[in-house]
Amino acid sequence: MSIRTTLSVCTAALALGAGSALAGGVIAPVVEVAPIEVAPVSVAGAWQGAYVGGSLGYIFGADDVVGIVPTLDGVPIEGRRALNLGDLDVSGATAAVHVGYRWQRDRWVFGPELGVEVGSVDADLASSFEGGDFELEAEMQNIVTLVMKTGYSVDPQTLVYGTFGVARGNFDYTATTLTDS
Template sequence: MRAVRLNAILAASVASLALGSLAANAGGYTPPVVDAGVVAPVVETAPVGNWQGGYAGLTLGYGFGGDDDVGINGTTPGSLEMSGANAGIRLGYRWQRDRWVVGPELGFEGGNIDDSFSADGYDAESKVKNVLALRLKTGYVFENDIMVYGIAGVARGKVDYSVTGNGADIDDTYTKTGYIVGLGAEKMINDRWSVTGEYEYANFGKENLSDGTYETNATAKFHNLKVGVNFKF
């Protein structure tokens, strides 16, 4: 009889524990919370624009600030302030390494960068007729479709120059090798076309001109602001 009563008590205890467990989990199974840590955001880097390859282009510019003090046998009757419009063509090639771009460019510009004056009995005139230049352009790509660059090169200028009056009769056309330096920026319109803006300074040094009695030193130089368009092959 005692054994029967003990079994009944054990059965009641087990039933009570089972009912308590069911009541505790009546809301459903709750999985354990696992701390996954901080997940770094994924940043996608835009590809650098493709600037490598050959190109050809056209330019339109305005030259200014071409100071040339005219001296005749120790006297200086005046100064030539050359300025004027010019247009050109260019052909070049570029190599690219990541964001750095470098390459040569051959260009030819012609126009009327000139000035004249009459003073102290003298008539003087100077005009840069054309410029043939070999430039090296070194650029850095900032916004994938925008590049800024430096310009350095050699140039061959053709100049008409004359000083007459008071017995002087100097009238000559000469060519002179000088240098060009500058800065520029270029923006891609699409895969083939781009537009440019540039500032350059051209200096052709000193050229001695004489009519046998009178002599002068021509010093052709000028600043040039240019806009242009390029087509990539």
């Protein structure tokens, strides 16, 4: 065989091979894939757990009525009424720390909270009684609260709740007699 014949055979083989590849090729079958359904994740317990918080506040004018009840040997004297020395307008800034724990059952959330509040809450007043002058002072030492919080989780980001409980305030009252020197 001559070179020319060999080239012609090779060219023909290439042409036949290339022609069949262009004629159609393999078509992959189309498979319908069902969508994957993801079950919703329950958010039960999103509000559950221990927490610590703080708050800043201001007490606006808690009127305290200060008076004297005449006594004899620690027993109020009958016929003598209590004497009002004045009203103390107790007010001032406060800071508090709250510590609590919440449990969650389905959408219901509940738990106790303990709070301690301190601050610069005080008042003073000058008053007179039977010819004598007095200076009255009141100062808040602290307020301790124990409350129960109960609520309902409307959605994962919203909790509607209410509280009920007890609070105890520790206040110091001082009455000083003012005398002329």
